[in-house]
Amino acid sequence: MQRNGTTRRGVLTVAGGALAALAGCSNTDGQGGTPTETATESDGLGPMTETDQPTETEHRTDTPPAGDAMLRVAHLAPDAPNVDVAVDDTAVLTDVPFEAVSDYRSLTAGEHRITVTPTGGSSAVFDDTVTLEPGPQTAVAIGEVSGDDQDFTMTLLTDDETTAEAGSTRVRAVHAIPDAPAVDVTAGETVIADGAAFGQAGDYVSVPADTGAIELRPDSMTDDEDPVATFSVDPTDMAAHTVFAAGYLDPGADQPGARLVVATDAEADGMGTPSGTETGETATPTGGL
Template sequence: MYANNKYNQRQMPMGYVRVIHTVPGAPNVDVYANDKKIVSNLAYGKYTDYLSIPEGKYKISLYPAGKKDSPILSDMLTVNNDSVMTIAALGNPDDIELCSIADANETRKPDKAMIRFIHLSPNAPAVDITLPDGTVLFNNVPFAHLTNYIDVMPMNYTLQVRVAGTDNVVLTVPNVKPEANKFYSVYAIGLVGDTPALQALFVQDGR
């Protein structure tokens, strides 16, 4: 991990990056930034804490865990001072991409929770995210897209993932409990009608 030294953290402009692995069927991965390992043995469906990384440009490479013969993929990432982002590995094992997602980047509403949806299920159609009574929170979100944050009351929700424009519920997500003055993302990952099954990750955003 970068910048464990408190003195360096005070002196250097820092950004904050976490990594999430959402590629069904792909192996656990090690993640390197400019050939320095920053994440070890990250499994499908798991994500890291935010890592403090000095401002700059980085080549981010994914390798099968414990190996460094040839990367699964490499891509460039710019880390800016005080930026907060998630790097998502997404797609299928034979077609993996890296996507950088800015986190907690909108104005917070006092005493409300901020929540958004990110569609990372590679074989799922565009979906609506609704409440059980049919209220639509996010509509017609296709694979590899994310919504803006919306503000909601801090309470216990049951969310439904429906095929866009229909009443066909493909996933029910109970006990979603956002807290006031915090940001959250709901990630849809996995596969429809296959293994690993479609599931949702409810993740707090921001430091």
Template sequence: MYKNNISNQREMPMGYVRVIHTVPDAPNVDIYANDKLIVSNLAYGKYTDYLPIPEGIYKISLYVAGTKDSPVLSDMLTVDKNYILTVAAVGNLKDIEFRAITDANEVKKTGKAMVRFLHLSPNAPAVDITLPDGTVIFSNIPFEHITSYIDVMPMNYTLQVRVAGTDNVVLTVPNVNLSADKFYTVYAIGLVGEKPELQALLIQDEK
């Protein structure tokens, strides 16, 4: 269960934050903001809804679920009024870090879908995102890098993840269903040739 214990008084300027767990060798985690539990028992590959949080600066700490002896990771996060953020736990357990990502931060093209790509597979090389016919949508994206949004026709796509600059397809992603007037991020998570396997998550980026 995800739990939001931060005061969400409506008269206060609010930002919106969700959390995603993409560390393939990490256990389930609890996440605290200024020592208050906001997310409990978050598993690898899962993410929360957006949580309304008063604007301000927060100490974000990650613990193994059910413990609070010492944090696996702590970092500072600034939440601004009306900003929509995703906080991703990324990397491997030995070098885990937070990555704060601003969502839906570009002008929406009416009637189009807005989509971008984020590479969070720790052992994968730089990749291209293509259509099955080889058309390149995003090129040469290394680990932890995120593209800008592009506008595309709303429809159901099949995407391929290829080793950058080659025809070597490491992942095929069918049924990428993009709707008009929505923002999306395609997250590549998992491991190449290991468990958990490389996979793609299509996540809508609006509260």
């Protein structure tokens, strides 16, 4: 089997006082409406049923100026309310629900102030200046406002626009399930992430474009433990994707179960950085970790 290491990419952590503010505004199910981008149409992202297959969203075809940063935001904190996101005090996303990932937005490389506020609230739960490098990046909200299993955290990932050869696709896995220990993420005989701890991202790995499922397994030396969850996928040929394992393996009342959120990082047509994502199939875990 192919083996692949993991890389810790978490760089931004919400302070304890901010957690209290978010908890005070939290709803119980972590679900909500469709995120709305300021002065643009909605992304059209929302939870899918068990029988749904991931469907591609429309992608931008414009090319950002050379040297600019491209930033998108992913809400993968399963017990958090919908949120609004501002960059340099300008609202860019509103009413973003759990498991939604925004379009990329073009920003100048360098320092930017990012503010995250519960929708309808007045107190920011994240307010910090981050340094963005040229190229695409994803700011990911993970963890829990309750802090029962994992603290609420904002993590910045560097995305890769490199596409795959014909007949294959490149996939990177991110562990965002708060109640799961380290896991192996596999696609058939290919190991996408080996022993990934919560908040860790694997490297991009090539898998066949006709891959139909991604498995979540207990961490082991042989990467072949029985899956605890299996997610149906339909990757795009010659593209690159990030798959976020999210939700709860053992959800309580009104908590979202385990699911895969699939983001397209690069298209094969060379038409610029893609701007949307889709939510993956919700899976019923088949065992405990």
